[in-house]
Amino acid sequence: MVAAAGIPIYDTPFLTVGGGMGSFVTLDYLRIYGVPTSQMRVVSNIDHPWQTYEFLTRCSQIPRKERIRSDSSSRPDNLWGFPSYALEEAWKERKPSYLWQILTEPLLNDYWTPRAGTVFENLEREAKRIGYWDMLVKGQVRMIRRRSDGGYFTVITPPGGAAPTKRIVFRSRFVHVAVGYPGLKFLPDLQEFRTKHGDYQHVVNAYEPHEQVYEFLKTRSGTVVVRGGGIVASRVLQRLFDDREKLNLKTQIIHIFRTFVTGSHGPNAWSRRKGGNGWAYQGFNYPKSVWGGQLKAEMRKLEGAERAQKYKNMGGTNTPYRRRWQEQMRAGREGGYYHAVQGTVDRVERTPDGKLVSYVRSGDGIVREPVSDYIIDCTGLEADIAEHRVFADLLQHGGAGRNPVGRLDVERHFEVKGTASGDGALYASGSATLGGYFPGVDTFLGLQIAAQEIADDLAGRGFVRKMGPLRSTSQWFKWARNSPV
């Protein structure tokens, strides 16, 4: 039928769609396990795998020289995680102090985390090494459908002029979906304001480019409302504080937490997280043991409501305790230019002189009405999966379902439940699969854990040989010498 419609069909045994970090890490694993580039394709609308990640980190105030929130041994360019980023940076920059920090983290020091630039440079090196661009096909994925003979058809819209037809189709036995965050989620009151006033300049999401806020504050003193209690709020505050310090600005900051954490919190001594001044503190975006320890082992056994509850217990917005940030906030509180308050915002309105007034209702019933020049929404990248057309189609026509927290339901080996087709399989990894048997999906190490499960499952289906200690070691030496797989 597809051929009869005049749409060209291309065959590839394994296709990954997305072309961001999730696709890259999965291809890296499979290349190292031994799959040749001729057997795999990646469909993407971006040119290199870290492009979206770099865009989002840069918007949220992590340029290449700044450090991301990620463990030293979570290396998407190196599936062994050895040598860790800390060893590499210590060696290259001749900085033994990094080794001291990694030895004493998190007890005497903050967690050591890599520079964004270190991550991107290494990704580029690895992408070249595994022949990533030999596998890249530019295009926008429209849908993935099961074939009656097994496997899948994936419909792609190539860039204008790149192909003779408007659509092309890939026929493959295996498909992997890693399309990332379906989109930005705006707080309802801010979305309402933006729609009503058509103002996308003064009310911004931290993941959008919003340099105009900082530029404005350089030209005259102003007030900024920051919403949210996560890592992005920390980053935005750091930028505001840094600029204030460096350029001697008079910026006033009002920080609104929906949940204001005043100290250690949790039901009992066995599960109590540190916190204070509004924040919940945690080194990384999940408790460390989700990537291989106790929490990973526990979650793997849970189903349904029990699993959802476990996610709830360990969840909640949080940020790392970093000494530099603590100093800046302390100085801000003492200097009277940083005000943290608890509250939910009923609505945002524009004053006659063009400023923004937020109607903030606190838990104790008090309503505050802070006036500001800008509002920065730092509450996250959490849109519903059905907002992405590929997921919407899979949910509607592909047999896929939702897990206990509402995202895409996957098996322990990351096959999307209910989508099997003959001897083929459809896998997914990344944020869309949050809520599954493994929690840390939207992280570097989580993508690698998913990739390993997928590669081992593909080995079980005869697509590639499972990698044992000997091949692993010889492949590590190839990685170290930067020689092709």
Place this chain on the structure above:
Amino acid sequence: MVPTLLGRIQTRLFLLATVGVIITLLVVPVLPGPSGPLGDRYAGGFLVLVAVGVLGIVWELIYHFLMQFRWEKDWPTLFGLLTLVPEGLVLYFLLRSSAVDFIDPVPPAAFWTHFTLVWVCMWLVANGPMRVPFIRWRFRGGRVL
């Protein structure tokens, strides 16, 4: 690697049987203090490894219990190194008190040199090189099997 209880015990026994054995083979002939036939000294050295393994199962239960008070259920790198102090002391006094009577009392310098070298090498291997041949180990809480 963030350990589970089973992973802790397996990793300890595995590293003792590999790194521990290699280090013991290398250092026993040059350890300070003890005299006597080399075979006896090796027997002493290997019995120390066995004792670290057997007592270690009890230690790991204690560490696992203490880890439950940590929100992240993690075990920082530094803990893995510093636990050599209590473990070394307990083992040393057990050996000196002849409670473990099948091992001859070892001269202090020989015991501490051997014990510390084995411990530090195991700790170094567990914090990096172990992941090179065993890619699933760190995602399974340290389980080797």
